[in-house]
Amino acid sequence: MSISYFPxxxxxLPLRYESPVEEAISRLSEALATIPTLAHYSPRWLAIQxxxxxxxxxxxxxxxxxxxAVLHVLAEQRDHLRTHYNDAVDITLTDQRYRFVHxxxxxxxxxxxxxxxxxxxxxxxxxxxxxxxxxxxxALMWIVFKITADVSAPMLDWVDGVISGPLTNWVxxxxxxxxxxxxxxxxxxxxxxxxxxxxxxxxxPVLLALYFALALLEDSGYMARAAFVMDRLMRALGLHGKSxxxxxxxxGCNVPAxxxxxxxxxxxxxxxxxxxxxxxxxxxRLPVYILLAAIFFPAYAGVAVFSMxxxxxxxxxxxxxxxxxxxxxxxxxxxxxxELPPYxxxxxxxxxTQMWERTASFVRKAWTxxxxxxxVVWLLIAxxxxxxxxxxxxxxxxxxxxxVSGVVAPIFAPLGFGSWESSGAxxxxxxxxxxxxxxxxxxxxxxxxxxxxxxxTFLEDVSGxxxxxxxxVGDTLKSIPLIVGINLxxxxxxxxxxxxxxxxxxxxxxxxxxxxxxxxLAFMVFVLLYTPCMVTAAxxxxxxxxxxxxxxxxxxxxxxWVxxxxVFQGGLLLGLG
Amino acid sequence: xxxxxxxxxxxxxxxxxLNDLARRLEIDPGTLxxxxxxxxxxxxxxxxxxxxSTCTTGSGCGSCASTVGCPFAGKAPRTFMLKxxxxxH
Numbered sequence: 001m002s003i004s005y006f007p008x009x010x011x012x013l014p015l016r017y018e019s020p021v022e023e024a025i026s027r028l029s030e031a032l033a034t035i036p037t038l039a040h041y042s043p044r045w046l047a048i049q050x051x052x053x054x055x056x057x058x059x060x061x062x063x064x065x066x067x068x069a070v071l072h073v074l075a076e077q078r079d080h081l082r083t084h085y086n087d088a089v090d091i092t093l094t095d096q097r098y099r100f101v102h103x104x105x106x107x108x109x110x111x112x113x114x115x116x117x118x119x120x121x122x123x124x125x126x127x128x129x130x131x132x133x134x135x136x137x138x139a140l141m142w143i144v145f146k147i148t149a150d151v152s153a154p155m156l157d158w159v160d161g162v163i164s165g166p167l168t169n170w171v172x173x174x175x176x177x178x179x180x181x182x183x184x185x186x187x188x189x190x191x192x193x194x195x196x197x198x199x200x201x202x203x204x205p206v207l208l209a210l211y212f213a214l215a216l217l218e219d220s221g222y223m224a225r226a227a228f229v230m231d232r233l234m235r236a237l238g239l240h241g242k243s244x245x246x247x248x249x250x251x252g253c254n255v256p257a258x259x260x261x262x263x264x265x266x267x268x269x270x271x272x273x274x275x276x277x278x279x280x281x282x283x284x285r286l287p288v289y290i291l292l293a294a295i296f297f298p299a300y301a302g303v304a305v306f307s308m309x310x311x312x313x314x315x316x317x318x319x320x321x322x323x324x325x326x327x328x329x330x331x332x333x334x335x336x337x338x339e340l341p342p343y344x345x346x347x348x349x350x351x352x353t354q355m356w357e358r359t360a361s362f363v364r365k366a367w368t369x370x371x372x373x374x375x376v377v378w379l380l381i382a383x384x385x386x387x388x389x390x391x392x393x394x395x396x397x398x399x400x401x402x403x404v405s406g407v408v409a410p411i412f413a414p415l416g417f418g419s420w421e422s423s424g425a426x427x428x429x430x431x432x433x434x435x436x437x438x439x440x441x442x443x444x445x446x447x448x449x450x451x452x453x454x455x456x457t458f459l460e461d462v463s464g465x466x467x468x469x470x471x472x473v474g475d476t477l478k479s480i481p482l483i484v485g486i487n488l489x490x491x492x493x494x495x496x497x498x499x500x501x502x503x504x505x506x507x508x509x510x511x512x513x514x515x516x517x518x519x520x521l522a523f524m525v526f527v528l529l530y531t532p533c534m535v536t537a538a539x540x541x542x543x544x545x546x547x548x549x550x551x552x553x554x555x556x557x558x559x560x561w562v563x564x565x566x567v568f569q570g571g572l573l574l575g576l577g
Numbered sequence: 578x579x580x581x582x583x584x585x586x587x588x589x590x591x592x593x594x595l596n597d598l599a600r601r602l603e604i605d606p607g608t609l610x611x612x613x614x615x616x617x618x619x620x621x622x623x624x625x626x627x628x629x630s631t632c633t634t635g636s637g638c639g640s641c642a643s644t645v646g647c648p649f650a651g652k653a654p655r656t657f658m659l660k661x662x663x664x665x666h
Contacts, residue, residue, distance in 0.1 A: 087580075088619070091579065091619060094579060094615060095578060095579040095580055098578035098579055098608075098612065099578045101608075102578050102604065105604075106603075111603070121596070124594070124596075128594070224654035227654060228592060228594065228654075231591075231592045232591055232592065235591060235592070242656065242658075245654075245656075249649065252648075252649035253647075253649035255647075255649075256647045256649050263625045263656070265623060265658070265660075283649075335586060335589035335590065335591060335592055335593065335658075336586070336592055336593075336656050336657060336658035336659075337586060337592070337593050337594070337595055337598055337613065337656065337657040337658070338592055338593070338594055338595070338654055338655075338656050339594070339595045339654050339655040339656070339657075340594045340595065340596065340654065341654065354648070357648035358648045358649065360648075361648050361649070
């Protein structure tokens with residue numbers, strides 16, 4: 001772009017409005033010129049301000065001698081202009097000023113036919129392309145889940161080893177010193193707190209990896225483009241394009257995503273989007289996917305996790321289309337303007353802040369909601385119902401938890417996971433999805449408790465933690481090329497499944513009649529589709545009322561049941577798993 | 578020019594980026610921003626800056642110590658649209 005200077009055309013520069021406006025300004029200026037107390041104002045400037053409805057100046061004119069007559073002229077001229085332009089006078093004047101500026105810039109600026117594209121423009125042309133946009137979005141999400149599933153795995157194993165090994169041993173040793181070894185207090189600490197809260201904290205490296213990848217996308221400015229691309233797809237399906245904005249928030253947590261539906265103007269769109277947001281896989285569901293994918297799909301863990309996220313988006317879109325043509329029929333949506341921020345190179349500090357804040361919130365949740373639920377689950381496991389057991393010393397299948405869970409277990413039998421263990425985990429999972437993991441850790445942890453390792457000294461434990469940490473860091477670095485499909489690990493280095501993983505696998509195999517893989521897949525689908533957590537339900541109630549909360553809870557449960565049934569029974573019919 | 582901005586938004590068949598619209602009108606994106614802000618002031622266009630997703634339950638979701646600054650809320654891009662129904666507050 002170049003700028004030209006036209007010294008001989010300066011006379012053309014003063015702003016002149018269209019003749020009806022100039023005529024009104026002229027008549028009003030003449031009237032204003034008759035008032036001596038307003039002589040310090042330029043009559044033209046004052047006339048324009050009055051036409052544009054400046055209340056302060058209008059009051060000054062009214063207070064001046066002869067002001068009433070001027071206001072009469074003002075009212076006449078405003079009416080005339082309003083009728084002539086069929087719009088508010090201030091809009092007419094502002095519009096003409098913009099046009100005047102535009103005319104000048106058109107005359108003095110020489111724009112190239114094809115303006116120089118900035119780097120942001122060039123990238124946008126590709127990532128927001130009509131046909132390439134969605135494949136690029138999916139490819140980036142795939143990389144996010146490769147990072148989450150593969151790169152975080154060594155550190156996950158390390159944290160798991162520390163919590164289930166040395167940390168548990170130290171707690172047991174300390175309680176023995178205090179004379180509480182073998183009592184219900186030890187059971188509470190080990191089987192309640194460590195198995196429950198510890199079982200969830202194991203996934204901190206996974207969440208750090210997820211938040212790292214998401215922060216990269218957000219801070220670079222890509223997420224706004226993702227919303228733009230998905231807007232286009234959703235509008236093509238008849239949905240409100242802006243619905244995808246809350247859905248993107250839902251990948252982190254469904255609760256703020258429910259509140260983000262306020263960005264939609266129509267009540268119908270808000271409710272519709274509020275019903276769809278829970279199908280976006282929040283970070284709390286990720287540990288469930290990771291654990292089951294590691295057990296049942298070890299070679300394709302990234303694919304399995306990615307499929308769950310993709311399935312959530314597909315279910316939300318399909319359900320949205322159905323609702324839009326049935327319950328939520330509404331007029332065609334108006335398009336909108338989206339501000340795409342320029343691309344930026346993410347800063348280490350910015351990424352770390354996001355990773356830290358989000359992971360800290362996960363840890364806080366572990367010490368509040370998850371701890372409280374783990375204690376309740378432990379209490380129910382410790383309470384004997386029938387049999388010969390005593391408090392904190394009873395057979396698992398004779399505990400209150402097994403009895404209560406057993407009541408709902410038949411509902412899940414056709415889905416392949418009708419055992420009291422998995423049913424119980426799903427019931428407590430209504431509190432928060434991480435609790436599915438903590439409950440499984442508590443139940444299956446007790447089942448595999450007999451396989452205790454040989455005792456070690458404190459120094460051996462510390463040394464083991466340090467050496468395994470160094471090894472985990474090395475393995476993390478080696479796992480980075482896995483994102484692009486390069487495997488630097490030797491075949492024999494493949495991690496052996498832990499006793500807990502073995503117990504979970506056996507549980508699913510047993511409940512499904514030997515079709516554990518299909519049952520686990522159906523379980524993951526069920527976790528994806530049923531109510532994310534009680535707080536999301538509460539947020540739905542607050543935003544949309546009691547009726548919609550129950551529609552959401554019951555509808556999600558029914559849909560989860562049907563889709564999981566299709567996965568399990570359909571898989572059996574096709575001879576899979 | 579102002580009317581042209583409204584006209585272009587009304588006639589659009591799909592969401593537009595601010596830069597795309599500025600190019601279409603042959604104006605600077607900053608000028609377009611000013612025009613959109615004018616229409617927001619006049620109540621013809623609604624602007625959303627994506628800050629509405631802050632938790633307001635008073636109890637948080639169990640992840641936050643307070644209701645301020647939900648780490649998951651994120652910052653949605655600024656959007657402008659023609660005013661339809663009254664936005665909810």
